[in-house]
Structure formats: C-alpha cells, structure tokens
Amino acid sequence: MKSNRRIFLKFLLLGGFLFGFQTNLYAQKIRVITTIPDLADITKQIGKELVDVESLTRGVEFMHAVPVKPSFVPKLNRANILVEMGLDLEISWLPALLEVANNSKILPGQLGNIDCSVGISVLEVPRTVDRSEGDVHPKGNPHYNLDPGSGKFIARNIADGLSRNYPQHKGTFEKNLSAYFAELDKAIARWQGMAAPLKGVKIVTYHVEWSYFANRFGLQQVGMIELKPGIEPTPNHLVALAQKMQQEKAQLIIYGAQSDRFPRQLASQTGASVVRLQSIAGGLPETDTYLKFIDYNVRSLLSALKKD
C-alpha cells in the first residue's frame, strides 16, 4: 500500500515536472504562425531570438488553392500570434482552419492577429463586386508582397503587432525594424538600378498577381492569359491576346504557380519570352528570404529580357 502511494507521488511529481517544463519551454519564445514564408522571414527579422516562427505554406503553393490541412490546426491552436496578408488572400483556406482551431486570440480583429495589409495602397479595388468579373477580390489585389516597397509596410505592421502584444519588448522590435528598413532600402535602391532595362517593357501575365511588382519596376501590363481572374482562357481569348501582344510588341509572358501550357503556346505564336516568377517566398532554395525572393524575380526578368 505504502509503495503504491510512493509510486503515485512519483508520478504526480513527474507530471508536475513535465507540465512545468512544457510551460517554461513555451514561455521562452513567442509562438508566431504566418500564412506565407515572406511573413515568417520578416517576423524573424523583427522578433529575432524572441520569436519562434513557422509558416503554414511552403512557398510553392498557388495562394488561391492552398489545401485545408488539418495538420495546420494544432499549430494555429497553440499560436500566440497569427500573421496574415489580409485583403482576402487567404480566404479560401484560413477561415476554415480558424473555425476549428479553438484559439480566439488570433481570430481576425483580435490582438493576436496581425493583418499586414494595413496602410498598403491597394491596387485594383473593383468598382463593382460581381462574379461575372471572375473570382474577384472585393478588397482589391492582395499580392502586394511582390512590391518590395510594401515589404516596409509588412515589417512595420509586424513590429507594431508584436509590440501591442508584448510591449515589454517594443524597444527590441523597433531596433530590429530600423535595421531591417535599412537593409530593405539598400536592396530597393539596388533593384531599382538593376531593373532600369525593365522600364516600359510590355508584359502579359497569367493571373493578376503581378501588378504591384510591375508598378514598382515600371513594367507595362498589356494583357492577361486568364479570361477573368481565376477563369481559364477560351481559344478566342488566346487568339485575341496573341494579336494584341503582336500589336503592342509585348516582350515577356509572366506566370507563377500555373501551368506553362498557355504561356508557351503564346510565346511560340508571338516570339515573346516566357518567365516563371515566384509569387511568394520560400518556393525555391534561393528564395528562402523575402529579400532573396524579390532579388530572384528581378534577376529572372532581366535574364528573360536578355534572351528576348
């Protein structure tokens, strides 16, 4: 009887130790979940050793077709902070996961939810929201991460969000933010210089995701492969687009996570160059940070232009 009691006490102690250890382990770092690797990288730059960051997507996904994986649920359940792009970029998968994650702290509008789109000059806000215009985003084009200028807004929003939740570390976040701003400014100046030959180059894109990038580097969009956002092209649309490309002398066809079938078909008809860019960071080993991801896109466009 006595030994039973001893064993019970030992178990109790072990349980207490494990619980304490677990609590202590979790208390060490701020658990941040981000929707895309871009946000994870920037959060790491701002939070440094104070944060433990994980992105739900890997960077190879097409953002409007991310699978709703139940394996994301425990991660969201335990997160202190959720960092998302907003503007409905994650609408097709994130709300379904938050529905069952049982974590009210990170729901939209709550303190633990950081929406990185705050302050962005949103492009292509539709005048009328109607599905006859395809899979439109009522709040405007959500692919603002492709403009490195928006990277500063993202970083600012993340720093502000982290400071709101952990005011005791505000000084550290602000210091790290300043350092990241300096790094980003330097990179932007470098890209602006590198991208000078891209100014005025006429492009055709598969989806509407490249507008922010095009604006930053002076590319001129003259057409889109999709009939409407999210709607595959009809043969007539492709014929008309090829004619337009020839009239406008479009030099580049840009696509992302879509099939290369239509871009290649148009390229063979018009002589334009096809280039696959990354719409979020992390999809390739050489795009594992936000800066490297923008750099990759600029370099890819320049080398495609040289081939043209």
Added chain:
Amino acid sequence: MHLSTMKLKFWRILSPSLSIIFFPAMGQSQDVVIDLLKKQMVEMHETMKKMAARIDQLEKEKAATGVRVDQVEKSVRATQSAPSALNPAIGMAIDANAEHRAKTGGEFNFRAAEIGISASIDPYARGYAYFTGSNEGVDVEEAAMVTTALPWNLQARGGRFFADFGRLAKFHPHEYAFVNTPLSLERMVGGESKADGVEVNYLFPTPFFLRATLGGYNMIGAENDRLDNTKSRAWSRFTYLGRLNTYFDLTDNQSIELGSSLAFTPSVRLDDATGGSRSLSGVDLTYRFQPLGSTLYQGLTWGSELFVNSERRPLEVEVPSNDDPSILETQTVGKRRLSVGGYSYAEVKLNRNWSTGFLFDYAPSIDNPAKKTLGYSPYLTWNLSEFNRLRFQYSYLDDKVRTDKNERGNQFFLQWTTVLGSHTHGFRTR
C-alpha cells in the same frame, strides 16, 4: 535624385559663376570666363530640368495615391454607414439534374436550392443556417450556434446541424464528388446526419490533429423515421454520439485522415412497443494526394466509409393464433439485425477544369442484411469555374433488395450545380 541634393548642386554651380562676375580681376581672359559661364549655364539648365521632372513625378504620385486613398475611404465609409453592414454572409447553391433510369424513365430533377447564411453572433459565438427548397418542400437543413471562445480547447454546437458522424454524412448533397448519395449512407445513416441536439468537440493538445466529439440528439439522419422529432420522450430514446478524428501528413503532398464514430440509442421502440438498443458505428478513411505546387491541376482523393448497424427491425412471422392454434396468423416481431455496408470512391483531377472518378457502393437492406444493392458509378466533372459545375455520371445498380425501382439497373445523370454569392461549408467539407 533627392530635392535637397539637387538644391546643393545648384548652389555649387552658381557660386563660382558669381565669383567670376563680381571679381573679374582674377587674371582670366574674357573668353575663358564666357566659356565657363556658358558651360555652367548648360549644367544649371540640365539640373533645373531634372528638378522640374522630379517635381512633376512627385505630384503625379501624390495625386494617384490621393485618388486611391479617397476611393478606399469612400468605399469603407459607404460600407460602414449602410444599414446592411451587419447583415450575415448569404449564398445559394442550385442543384438540378437531367436523369434517365432504365426501369422508370427520364426526369428533370430539381434537387435543391439551398440558401446558406452565416455570421458572428457576438465575441463568443457564430451562427449559420441552411434552408433547402426542393420538390419535397422547404426545410431547415441546419440552423446552429457554435461557440468561438470556450476555454480548454472545447467547442460547443447547438440547434439543428449535421452531427459529427463519419465523413460524407456531413456534406450537403451538392458538395459530393459524385451525383447521388451512396445507397449505403442512405440506408444505414439516413442520408445526411441531420440532428437536433447539442455536441461538444475537444481538440487534443497533441502536435498532430486529434479531435473528439461527444453529442446528444433527438435522433440522427435526415431520412430517419424511427421516431417523431417533435415529441418528448425518455432520455433512453435519444441518440448519443462519440467520434475520434485524426489526420497525418505522410509527405508534403500526401495525407491520410481517419475517423471512427459510434451513435448509440439505448432504446428504439418498434410498433409492437418492445424496446431495444441501436448502435450505428462507422469508420472513415480518406487518402489525399495534393501536390502542393500544382493543386490547381493535379490531385487524387480516395475516400471510403464502412458502416455497421445493429438494431431490432420489424419482421413478419407466422404464428399460431391465440384463438385457434391450428390457424397461422401474420405477426410483426422485432428481430436484431446486424448489417454491414459502405462505399469507396476515388477522384482524380485531370487538369484545372476536369476531374473524373469512380464510386463503388455496397448497400445492404437493414431489415434483411442478406439482400443488398451493389452500385458502380463512373463519373466525369467539368468545373467551368469554381462556382459552376457540370457532371455526367453513369450508374449500374445490381439490386437484390427490390424495394424501389429507382434503385435498379442502368442510370444516367447530367448534373448542373452552381453557387451564387458567399458559400462555404467550412472545415467539414474540405
């Protein structure tokens, strides 16, 4: 170039010129001075041109930003001040078939128009409802409240909803990968797991997804006619449910989901007023291949469910009459029946718009489990867009149950399903 830098450059150029004008006795010849002045004037002109261009550009950018901000502010203000700003999200699904069944003939079958609405209720709960109009009238399919802020990883749901039994029973029929509800699901669960009651989910604090559900309901099943949903009864005649659901990523692109459910009713009364328990259990297994880089174009889903139903079912037997034992009279008695059935389907995405699949259905009669219907259904789906779908399905039903001609022989279906407005059934139909 920054404006202040330009100003500096301007004065740097101007100052030597002025010194030359005001201090001519520097020993330089007049021609040299004029040349120098000319050169500096050209430089000044260039600098001023650049400054003017930069000012123009900045003004343009300012104007463009102003217009964008104005547009966004106006639209936000319009939304905020509209009386409908707090209205819930509303959507509708329309599902219609053209059908031909070898044994009964053709039909335009208006299957359903389903209106769905959903919104947050307050910081503690959200609500949703689905109203379905069909040839059978208008019905409240679901209208439920769900908590959003319960502690200890708990979530409660109450009202009318699809109970957490199995996988496909929680889908509205227009969301199936194929046209019809599998007969096994129809006969054993009663179609959708529609139930009035309450259930509580618990998300285990494990690194992998593991969720448990406990529920209590009047009964489960849209087609369940074992009792009157509107009458009070003993607590032993309610249905109680337990479910465990887990999920594993096998690789980045492959996953497996496993569920096990038990719905237990302590007492189900037949016409002869004799009692007896009913237990309906199920195991569901879903394998998915979703290549992350090409989910738009490729994918495979293999979903299977097995159901086991055990309950007393009415059986007509001939027994000697009480008045005259030599005369046999027909009497209905209850006999416990154990039936095992299920379905399995696989669907392959061929490209962004097309997918194809095959459904195998094994549906025993719950009154006489030795008799069953086997169904074989290949189908082809054309997604014109995310919200507009055409599907062709051929079915061959090898029917030994013989209670309904519609469940027999060769059948052809052309289904057209569309979604208007906001429409999502969330996590359960992923």
